[in-house]
Amino acid sequence: MATIVPFGPQHPVLPEPLHLKLVLEDEIVKEALPTLGYVHRGLETLASIRDMDQMVQIVERVCGICSCIHAHTYCMCIEGLMGIEVPQRADFLRVIWSELHRMHSHLLWLGLLADAFGMESMFMHAWRIRERVMDVMEATAGNRVIISVNKIGGVRRDMSPEQLRWVLQVVDELETELDKIKAVLTNDYSVKKRTVGVGVLTYQQAYELGAAGPQLRGSGVAQDMRMTGYGAYKYIDFAPVVEKDGDSWARTMVRFRELYQSIDIVRQLIAKIPDGEIAAKVKGKPTGEIVCRSEQPRGELMYYVRATGDKYLDRVRIRTPTFANVPPLLAMLPGCEMADVPIIALSIDPCISCTER
Amino acid sequence: MAFETMNLVKGQLSSEVLALKNKGYRFVTMTCVDLGDSFDLLYHFDLDLKLTHLRLNVAKADRVVPSISGIYFAALVIENETQDHFGITFDGLALDFGGHFYLEEEVKKFPFCKFTVNKAESAGEGA
């Protein structure tokens, strides 16, 4: 006999409200139905009452954790429409902050996952390491999470050579700390017991269901929007992190290896950063339509902007990565055990306020 | 950096989307734009980091569009969202929330539209 068990919106492992109706047969999930709308704010419509400079701060609030990347992508759209050439130094600084955001997001997620499978000490350690990244952000940008450094045409703050050297130092410390966690994470029996083979998403499924980011790469698809070379990524040498298995363990490993990748990218950026201006002059109003994509910690982010030369933008549409990862989640759940649902739900790194905007 | 789109009429949609799927495209998302007297539905597909766009113009008077969630299951989230925000009905939606995906029952109008449409009235048209 089928039983329906509600999962969420309030659940110890969920940082944000997502509700799943789980249809169970004994302990096995047969079907999962999502209910969204707990944090729907309609930020896209705000474009019709706030001008395009104020929208930078609004799109940052779509998702706190990847705020810098949201603002970066939005600015890329407007700059593309108006044909503004962003100074190279600004591009580099934007990407440095983006990579710092990726690191702190992945560490936050790692902590949450550790908490979900009951390894509280790793949760504490991941968040302790994350605090170093937050310090960097506070010192260089002025705020800890929503750093508001992007503006149309460039960035609002510069980093001094001393600050850049300090960032390198912090990044080195991070690497040693991560090595310590790595030993625990990769060799622990209980971690593997909870994640290996749980929530398998095959290559075919991931591709057809439009998964994004670590979900896609965890299933063996080598697709990373940073490969398109937006911002300063065209000057950087890197390859997307790919795992073959497509289970929760593979997704964990993708994110963990991306931490090292981000450290490497930050080092390359700081070695190559040119001197010069940090913002270009902006004049006039944009017209036309544009689509810009970038890579968030959670995956591919897409912005569509339509402007008619008016004071306000006509339409801003934001496709966030978790939005794309909801259908794969629904495909992963049937067939798993009730006890694995929290791990699977968390392994897509759900960001519900992103999804609903 | 404006992009090129392929303009479609309603009857072509399913066959074009199916053709793209067979070529190995990944569904990215759909965008609905309110143009004042009609809607533009933009379908975005990705292959090897390159985007392809399909554009479907929907008149304000008839807001029924065939759903592509049968071809790309991933489209069901965005189609439900568009149904909430713009009051466009998708025919053959795999999992239909009936315009209450994000919004509560007491919401009586479509919040993203520039003109106001009554929810009850549109439900009558859709049926």
Added chain:
Amino acid sequence: MFDMTATVLRNFLSKTHTRLYPFQVRETFENVRGNLDIRIEECIMCGMCQKKCPSQCITVNKEAKTWEVDPYSCVYCGICVDHCPTDCLFMHSEHRKPARIKENNQQIQLKGPEKKKKAQE
């Protein structure tokens, strides 16, 4: 086993990783956007900060010569500071202390900048 004993001993003997907050407060970094404030004597009441604010937390009243910020809707982005023509807005690097009652930071201008005022009129 020996590994663990060593770790346990080390944890007993080493310093704590956390701070005893109210008694021990972390130093803030330079140029942190902690709290918005104004040097009211220098303000020319142009209302630029009110216009540029993304969260609309600033109210400038030209007649009553008051400048008011709602710190609970301020998002601490510092856009107003960037756009202020007289540089009279600034950010404290200390964050606001917890409070029991929500109060706006209202400043009344008793004496404005005389020279600049003439130039305006």
